Amino acid sequence: MKPSELEILVIAAQQGNKKAFDLLVVTLHKPMLLFAYRLCRNESLAQELVQEAWIGMTKNLRKLNDPRAFKPWLYKMIRWKLLDHIRKPALDTTSFDDQQELSCSTTCSAASIEESVDLLESIKKLPEPDQQAIFLFYIEAFSLKEIALVLDLPVGTIKSRLNRARSRLKALYV
Numbered sequence: 374m375k376p377s378e379l380e381i382l383v384i385a386a387q388q389g390n391k392k393a394f395d396l397l398v399v400t401l402h403k404p405m406l407l408f409a410y411r412l413c414r415n416e417s418l419a420q421e422l423v424q425e426a427w428i429g430m431t432k433n434l435r436k437l438n439d440p441r442a443f444k445p446w447l448y449k450m451i452r453w454k455l456l457d458h459i460r461k462p463a464l465d466t467t468s469f470d471d472q473q474e475l476s477c478s479t480t481c482s483a484a485s486i487e488e489s490v491d492l493l494e495s496i497k498k499l500p501e502p503d504q505q506a507i508f509l510f511y512i513e514a515f516s517l518k519e520i521a522l523v524l525d526l527p528v529g530t531i532k533s534r535l536n537r538a539r540s541r542l543k544a545l546y547v
Contacts, residue, residue: 383440426450446520503538
């Protein structure tokens with residue numbers, strides 16, 4: 374979905390349009406779930422975090438002044454919910470089927486699936502902060518400014534993390 378289409382949906386949802394809200398949920402739920410899982414490495418906790426983020430979003434959607442900030446705001450909310458959860462009991466790190474992370478249609482070739490799995494495994498070897506930057510930049514197509522908002526870091530730090538991650542991935546493939 375194009376950023377302009379997302380902005381229109383956010384504005385419509387802010388005005389009470391239920392169809393627009395439902396389309397936002399349908400469009401963003403799975404990417405949010407993957408992001409939450411990448412943060413906590415626990416499938417059930419990831420689902421809980423995303424659900425809590427949707428609840429928080431519904432309560433505060435009308436307060437959002439800039440519809441362009443909607444997606445980073447939602448992802449940041451997931452991080453906040455995780456931090457709240459960490460302050461409570463310790464996290465359980467059960468494994469998640471990595472194949473669920475690949476959203477490849479049946480037309481994908483075996484070679485492209487194998488390359489995707491290899492790339493995911495290589496990304497998992499990176500430090501967690503670098504994984505988050507790579508995921509948000511390449512998978513979610515966030516801008517550097519949006520990533521900085523989500524991770525509460527300066528844009529320069531995001532650039533450094535992306536550069537370091539790309540260098541490490543390149544070294545793994547050379």
